[in-house]
Amino acid sequence: MQDRQSLQSKIQLINEIKERVSRIRENLGLSKALFDIVDIKVDGKILTIYTKNRSDKSTIIGPGGWVVGKLREEMKDRFEIIRVEDYTDKVLFEKRVETIKSLFNDDIFQDICNYFLYGEIPKKKRDVICLVQCQYDLYVVDILSNIFNVKALTYDFPALVPQKTKEKILDFLNKRNIEHEFLKINFTKDEIKNLINSFPCGFLKDKIIKDGLKGEIFTSCLNCGIFKYDNGIIINFFELFPIKIKKDENYLNYCPLCIQSCKIEKNKEKFIKKVVKDVYRGFKEPTDASEEILSIIK
Numbered sequence: 298m299q300d301r302q303s304l305q306s307k308i309q310l311i312n313e314i315k316e317r318v319s320r321i322r323e324n325l326g327l328s329k330a331l332f333d334i335v336d337i338k339v340d341g342k343i344l345t346i347y348t349k350n351r352s353d354k355s356t357i358i359g360p361g362g363w364v365v366g367k368l369r370e371e372m373k374d375r376f377e378i379i380r381v382e383d384y385t386d387k388v389l390f391e392k393r394v395e396t397i398k399s400l401f402n403d404d405i406f407q408d409i410c411n412y413f414l415y416g417e418i419p420k421k422k423r424d425v426i427c428l429v430q431c432q433y434d435l436y437v438v439d440i441l442s443n444i445f446n447v448k449a450l451t452y453d454f455p456a457l458v459p460q461k462t463k464e465k466i467l468d469f470l471n472k473r474n475i476e477h478e479f480l481k482i483n484f485t486k487d488e489i490k491n492l493i494n495s496f497p498c499g500f501l502k503d504k505i506i507k508d509g510l511k512g513e514i515f516t517s518c519l520n521c522g523i524f525k526y527d528n529g530i531i532i533n534f535f536e537l538f539p540i541k542i543k544k545d546e547n548y549l550n551y552c553p554l555c556i557q558s559c560k561i562e563k564n565k566e567k568f569i570k571k572v573v574k575d576v577y578r579g580f581k582e583p584t585d586a587s588e589e590i591l592s593i594i595k
Contacts, residue, residue, distance in 0.1 A: 311337055314346060314368070318357050321367045325359070332356040335384045342377040347384040357381050386541065386579055397537060403530070405445075405513045409538065412444045422446045428501065428516035429477075430457060431552045435469050436542050437515055437534045442475060450510075452501065453479040456489060457552050469547055480508070489554070496564040497554040498571065502531055539580035551593060559593050568593060 311334045322330065332353040338345040348354040358365045358381050369379045391414065398410035404423070411417040425445040427438050430452065441447050449470055451458060458466075463479075470477045482504065484492070492500060499520035511528040519533040535542075558564045572590055575581040581589070 307337060310339075317368055317371060318364060321364050321371075322356075322359065325363055325367070327359065327364070330356045336387075339376075342375075343380070344372070344376040344378070345380045345382060347382050347387055349384060351383050354381050354383050380543065382541065389579060390538075390540065394538065405530075405532075408444055413538070418444060424448065424512065426450055426510060426512060426514045428452070428505075428514065428518065429466050429470075429549075430501070430516070430518060431462070431549045431555070432517055433535060433542055434517055434549060435466065435547045437517070438470070438475060439473075439547075440540075441515065441534070442473065447475055449475055449477040451477070451479050452482045452504065454482045454484060456484070456554050457482070459553060462549055465547070465549065492554055493558045494561065494564075496558050496567045497552070498567075505531060535580055536578075539575070539578040541580065541582065544585070556593060565594050 314337070315332070315334060318332070319329070322328075333349040334346055334353075334357075335349050336347040338347070346357060348357060356364075357368075365379055365381055369376065372379065394410050394413045397406060398414070401407070405425070408419050408423070422445050425441060425447055427434070427441055427447050427449050428451065429435060429438060429449045438447055438449055449466075451463070451466060453463070467477070499518055501516055501518035502520075502524060505514055505516070506526050506528070509528060513529060514531050515534050516531060517533060517535065519531055519536070522533050522536040524531040555568075559568045569590055572581070572586045576583055576586045
């Protein structure tokens, strides 16, 4: 009985969204468009709308995000965040998670996969470390804190983490009561030049090992998905689980070292290949990726 009621409530909400989107498009002077919503997901104050294809997704989002912005405004009493996703991306992501679950027996991967597939949270949360330096690191912390006890670490050096970035990191973590520590790191001028010349994305792996950090450590500064060593395992979360993330005030941008590095011709190609790879993995939308490339390579 409850399942039937839930289904009816879902259908009612889908129909309400479709009516609102159609009216909003008309009020904005946009052309009429047929579109399908194949599923929705409500997670507290977050509403995710799944469309049949990218065309339907574009219809709901609208030019410059106007339509979904108006929709969010109209439904703000129920939802703080409204996301629009292509259902195909959802299916492909779930298949990827199922594959990871079948390939890795480590408890940490099983816990992550069970969370994504079944919404399961371990009865006893394990302790993990997450490096917070740049780009989407705060989003990783936000996801992992649902599954684990997260301690956030930041290697503190101006060329890695500018003051404004530090303030944003602290504000985010303090609001969520997540333990955090800044680790001092020093570079000589020659070391900085070498990092910039060689394209720095991934260099923190060696620092983690040298400092003897133990256990399960998450960082985006890793040029592969997983790296196992004597004291533990280093994991690049979004390399394995490429969830599309919409940039907001929690995005940290690239570190100054990377930005400087991309002024060197040979590193521009490395950067572009890195971003294009993210598109093919389903992590970034082509439009967002293009804007990202243009913002860094000037």
